[in-house]
Amino acid sequence: MDSKPTALAFLPLLLALPRKQWLRAGLWCAGLVALVWLPFLLHAPQSFAAAEFTIPNQPASALRWLGVDDPRTPPWDRPAQAAVGLALGCVAVRRGRWPAVVLLGANARIALDPSVYTYWVPWWSWIALITLYGTVFVVPHDPTRGLIRLGFVGVSTAYVLFWPVRDRRRRRSLSRGGRVSASPANVAGRESCEKY
Secondary structure, three states, X not given: OOOOXXXXXXXXXXXXXXXXXXXXXXXHHHHHHHHHHHHHHHHOHHHHHHHHOOOEOOOOOHHHHOOOOOOEOOOOHHHHHHHHHHHXXXXXXXXXXXXXXXXXXXXXXXXXXXXXXXXXXXXHHHHHHHHHHHHHHHOOOHHHHHHHHHXXXXXXXXXXXXXXXXXXXXXXXXXXXXXXXXXXXHHHHHHHHHHO
């Protein structure tokens, strides 16, 4: 978050920790971010004007498909990206899909970004590359490319949040001919997963 504030959308990963570690992890996170930003706040407060940096709202952006026709970045856009990313990340963690937080943060950025930069993450890399960058060479119509970007965000978000997930730990244990033990550690781990 110190180098790229859009990483704020990854904060829900703290909720993937056991509940009793939330406060400590949150304080460490806030402390490390403050440690880096405090010198700027104290000695160069004008540097925070960079947060108001705007870029052109390009015709092929997904933001245009959402009805935002402003020629430049609207003032609410960056906070909305963070809020949507945080909300989706919290849903993912609650559903036990914490690895999806990174993709969902990127999706919030893609859906609400006025530019058409190409963002991609883990195994969605090739799909994202083809969808977000390859369409530049194949689809000549800017609004259509914006719709394709928005479609990618919708499909990948729905996939990581709602596609059924198999319990790989249980399957591995059973394939070895064993059973999942009811040791206190397994029971506690299972209970903490069920809470979130």
